[in-house]
Amino acid sequence: MDSRISQTDGDEPRWISELKDHDDNSNQELYAVVAEYDTPDALMAACEQVRDAGFKDWDSITPFPVHGIDESMGIKQSILPWIVLGAGLTGGTIGLLLQWWTNAIAYPFIISGKPFFSLPANIPVIFELTILLSAFTAVGAMLALNLLPAFYHPLFRHPRMARYSSDRFAIVIEAKDRLFDREKVEALLKGAGSVGHEVLFAPEKRAPLPKVFHGVGILATLLTLVPLAYIAKARFTKSEDPRIHIIQDMDMQPKFKAQVPNELLGSLWGDARASLLPMEGTIARGEFVEDEALHYGQDESGNWVTSFPVEVDQALLERGRQRFDIYCSVCHGHAGDGNGSVNQRATALARFGGKGMAWAPPANFTDPRIVAQPVGELYNTVANGKNNMKGYAAQIPVEDRWAIVAYVRALQKAQTVPVDSLTDEQRDALGSN
Amino acid sequence: MASHGIELNENDLRMPASLRGLGGKLLGAGVLLTLIGVALGFTQAGLKHLMFAYITALAFTMTIVLGGLIWLLIQHVFRASWAVAIRRIGESIVRMMPLLILLFVPLLLLIATSSPESPNVIYKVFKWLDPSYVSGDADFLPNKQVVYGGYLNKGFFLIRLVGYFVILFFLARFFTSNSVKQDETGDVNTTRKMEKLSAPMIPLFALTITFLGLDLLMSLDPHWFSTIWGVYLFAGGMLSFNCVLALLMMTYQKHGALTKVIRTDHYHDVGKLMFAFVIFWSYIAFSQYLLIWYAHIPEEITFFAKRQENGWEWISVTLIFGHFAVPLLGLLSKHVKRHKPALAFWAVWLLVMHFVDMFWIVMPNYDAHHVPLPFVAIALALGFLSLIVGAAIKSASSKSIVAARDPRLGESLAYHNV
Numbered sequence: 001m002d003s004r005i006s007q008t009d010g011d012e013p014r015w016i017s018e019l020k021d022h023d024d025n026s027n028q029e030l031y032a033v034v035a036e037y038d039t040p041d042a043l044m045a046a047c048e049q050v051r052d053a054g055f056k057d058w059d060s061i062t063p064f065p066v067h068g069i070d071e072s073m074g075i076k077q078s079i080l081p082w083i084v085l086g087a088g089l090t091g092g093t094i095g096l097l098l099q100w101w102t103n104a105i106a107y108p109f110i111i112s113g114k115p116f117f118s119l120p121a122n123i124p125v126i127f128e129l130t131i132l133l134s135a136f137t138a139v140g141a142m143l144a145l146n147l148l149p150a151f152y153h154p155l156f157r158h159p160r161m162a163r164y165s166s167d168r169f170a171i172v173i174e175a176k177d178r179l180f181d182r183e184k185v186e187a188l189l190k191g192a193g194s195v196g197h198e199v200l201f202a203p204e205k206r207a208p209l210p211k212v213f214h215g216v217g218i219l220a221t222l223l224t225l226v227p228l229a230y231i232a233k234a235r236f237t238k239s240e241d242p243r244i245h246i247i248q249d250m251d252m253q254p255k256f257k258a259q260v261p262n263e264l265l266g267s268l269w270g271d272a273r274a275s276l277l278p279m280e281g282t283i284a285r286g287e288f289v290e291d292e293a294l295h296y297g298q299d300e301s302g303n304w305v306t307s308f309p310v311e312v313d314q315a316l317l318e319r320g321r322q323r324f325d326i327y328c329s330v331c332h333g334h335a336g337d338g339n340g341s342v343n344q345r346a347t348a349l350a351r352f353g354g355k356g357m358a359w360a361p362p363a364n365f366t367d368p369r370i371v372a373q374p375v376g377e378l379y380n381t382v383a384n385g386k387n388n389m390k391g392y393a394a395q396i397p398v399e400d401r402w403a404i405v406a407y408v409r410a411l412q413k414a415q416t417v418p419v420d421s422l423t424d425e426q427r428d429a430l431g432s433n
Numbered sequence: 434m435a436s437h438g439i440e441l442n443e444n445d446l447r448m449p450a451s452l453r454g455l456g457g458k459l460l461g462a463g464v465l466l467t468l469i470g471v472a473l474g475f476t477q478a479g480l481k482h483l484m485f486a487y488i489t490a491l492a493f494t495m496t497i498v499l500g501g502l503i504w505l506l507i508q509h510v511f512r513a514s515w516a517v518a519i520r521r522i523g524e525s526i527v528r529m530m531p532l533l534i535l536l537f538v539p540l541l542l543l544i545a546t547s548s549p550e551s552p553n554v555i556y557k558v559f560k561w562l563d564p565s566y567v568s569g570d571a572d573f574l575p576n577k578q579v580v581y582g583g584y585l586n587k588g589f590f591l592i593r594l595v596g597y598f599v600i601l602f603f604l605a606r607f608f609t610s611n612s613v614k615q616d617e618t619g620d621v622n623t624t625r626k627m628e629k630l631s632a633p634m635i636p637l638f639a640l641t642i643t644f645l646g647l648d649l650l651m652s653l654d655p656h657w658f659s660t661i662w663g664v665y666l667f668a669g670g671m672l673s674f675n676c677v678l679a680l681l682m683m684t685y686q687k688h689g690a691l692t693k694v695i696r697t698d699h700y701h702d703v704g705k706l707m708f709a710f711v712i713f714w715s716y717i718a719f720s721q722y723l724l725i726w727y728a729h730i731p732e733e734i735t736f737f738a739k740r741q742e743n744g745w746e747w748i749s750v751t752l753i754f755g756h757f758a759v760p761l762l763g764l765l766s767k768h769v770k771r772h773k774p775a776l777a778f779w780a781v782w783l784l785v786m787h788f789v790d791m792f793w794i795v796m797p798n799y800d801a802h803h804v805p806l807p808f809v810a811i812a813l814a815l816g817f818l819s820l821i822v823g824a825a826i827k828s829a830s831s832k833s834i835v836a837a838r839d840p841r842l843g844e845s846l847a848y849h850n851v
Contacts, residue, residue, distance in 0.1 A: 068849065081766075081767075085765070112727065113729070114727070120722065120723055120726050120727075121723075121727065123719060123723065124723070
């Protein structure tokens with residue numbers, strides 16, 4: 001049995017009298033009249049009477065929600081739904097603007113090939129922020145509209161207050177209501193069927209905050225400035241110390257780095273470099289070149305070779321044609337005229353608005369200068385590139401490079417051979433297309 | 434709780450004659466509209482268009498009836514009391530499952546009688562029926578054997594559909610006839626029996642609607658798939674069923690039935706379900722769109738690529754605004770949900786949008802290059818819906834229009850929303 005719910009209505013529980021003892025001896029004034037009811041129906045009927053009498057500063061207390069009590073008390077529809085709607089729309093707008101500004105204006109980069117301002121991709125965040133702001137606002141606004149949190153309320157001193165969260169109902173009419181008149185109110189509530197009523201007094205002034213709170217409050221406020229001060233110091237001063245690295249992950253690895261002097265290596269053999277040149281007289285595995293003409297297109301003196309170091313036959317030419325079509329025709333065209341699809345596109349862009357695009361066209365193999373180049377030089381161009389063309393050594397193995405060179409020669413010959421030197425059959429074959 | 438102690442007498446349980454007459458008229462109108470649709474198909478639109486329009490109308494009606502079934506199962510599994518007063522109205526729609534199954538029969542007959550020697554128009558609808566399409570279909574399809582050989586073939590398809598119909602038939606019959614039986618016996622155990630069975634039947638329903646939707650609608654485009662398909666159809670169906678329910682409730686009351694039984698709070702709750710499923714449908718529809726759009730892989734993107742050009746983009750935009758944005762704002766307010774004319778307006782609006790949704794699903798498979806005239810589809814959809822609703826009303830007229838001896842009826846009659 002809860003000792004606070006006393007059997008006799010006259011005795012007040014000890015904790016209440018103790019509270020009253022602490023009341024600073026300040027003046028007590030009439031706060032409200034509280035009337036008790038023992039059924040929800042009685043309560044509802046009484047509420048209707050109070051409502052009809054025109055009171056404004058009053059409330060009813062029930063241990064459970066009573067359906068229909070809003071109407072009986074004349075409580076109007078809350079404005080909370082409108083506040084939540086506003087918050088939801090605000091959230092959605094924030095989500096939209098945030099994503100638009102960050103993705104399309106502030107730091108645009110292509111994500112998954114989607115446009116910078118990409119509405120479908122933005123929907124989840126917009127949706128989430130709408131819900132988030134709606135939900136948080138609903139909770140916060142609901143508390144605020146109920147004037148909560150309230151750390152103290154005079155009703156806490158009411159001896160029978162505990163019953164009103166258990167098995168009784170109450171109506172409280174506050175003295176500050178403009179229609180309040182003690183006798184009239186008591187008569188009204190009694191006439192509406194209350195089983196008891198009590199007059200509640202409360203100090204006219206709230207008890208002052210204990211002095212300690214002031215000190216603690218000032219100290220706490222000053223303490224919150226300390227982290228801010230540290231942050232400000234870090235922000236506006238320079239320091240030689242390395243930055244504080246809290247989550248190490250795998251950031252500090254005990255390994256040798258290529259472009260950094262490594263002390264351990266220096267102490268081992270005097271050279272602090274982790275990537276060294278091969279020692280004198282050694283060749284790395286796979287780097288041995290037996291046939292220099294084959295690999296470099298040059299002889300010992302460094303001159304370009306003028307004859308093929310491989311056997312040039314139909315198979316080589318076919319291979320060369322296939323490889324040429326794969327690697328070279330994009331820029332140089334299938335006829336080697338320098339007008340491959342890349343060239344066409346690039347000239348079109350340069351003509352129609354590529355921003356200041358300068359395009360050097362790929363070489364036309366029938367250019368006399370290139371016709372005069374020895375095969376070794378052609379080979380070198382394939383392997384190592386020339387001007388804007390990058391070398392294809394990494395993609396094309398040695399044999400294939402020579403095949404391409406053979407095919408290039410074939411293309412050159414095909415386009416520079418004089419018509420007169422063709423036999424009749426050859427001329428017919430060409431003309432029949 | 435201030436309960437009103439409503440007592441129902443014999444009269445309150447009978448359907449008024451005018452309402453029964455309306456049922457007959459709706460049935461007649463349904464037949465007429467269906468015939469008009471079919472006639473238009475044969476004369477103007479062409480058989481292929483007619484078949485696709487038929488499937489559109491079938492999808493429209495099927496989702497509504499199936500939405501009713503799951504609504505009913507949910508009422509039982511939650512032991513909900515608010516809807517007991519209107520459950521009989523919902524059950525009348527679910528009771529029409531055999532009629533819905535009957536509407537499938539022409540389709541099944543066409544499929545069953547088709548063969549490579551004598552192909553009929555159904556070969557142009559369900560392309561996978563045609564062996565030359567299957568064999569000529571792109572060789573890069575990695576699971577061609579599984580998709581066509583194992584799953585999409587005539588025999589298995591027919592067996593599956595029959596299977597779904599058997600399940601749906603028995604589900605509908607169990608939950609509607611037990612409810613009606615309780616009118617006589619007043620046996621509480623009937624309620625317990627329905628509650629107990631509803632739980633395992635919900636996953637069975639989920640599987641059934643998923644595969645039925647897959648077979649009827651997704652197989653129209655054999656390359657494409659969406660794992661959220663079943664949920665999508667469920668969402669649209671539940672939404673549309675609640676619209677039909679709201680309109681039926683108003684119709685009943687207009688004819689003087691259930692005036693003591695149905696409160697504003699019941700409309701409010703049906704309106705809440707409509708609102709909730711507008712949001713749910715939108716969520717699912719957008720989920721389906723976002724994943725496919727973002728990945729942009731060729732085998733999935735065809736669905737949305739087709740629906741964003743050649744005029745179909747207007748239908749898609751209509752769905753965004755008409756099925757999501759506008760009804761969401763419209764149904765937000767509790768006052769709208771408690772005001773019968775406003776609720777009726779949104780119920781009709783959403784039913785139209787559900788039709789547009791089904792049209793948008795089915796018809797691009799008929800013609801992706803322009804939006805065909807919708808008249809055949811509209812006539813058939815309206816016809817089927819009229820048939821189902823009319824037959825539902827007529828069938829309900831022979832029984833009590835309220836679940837009179839349901840143990841939770843009292844709670845439902847006194848149901849209060851805050």
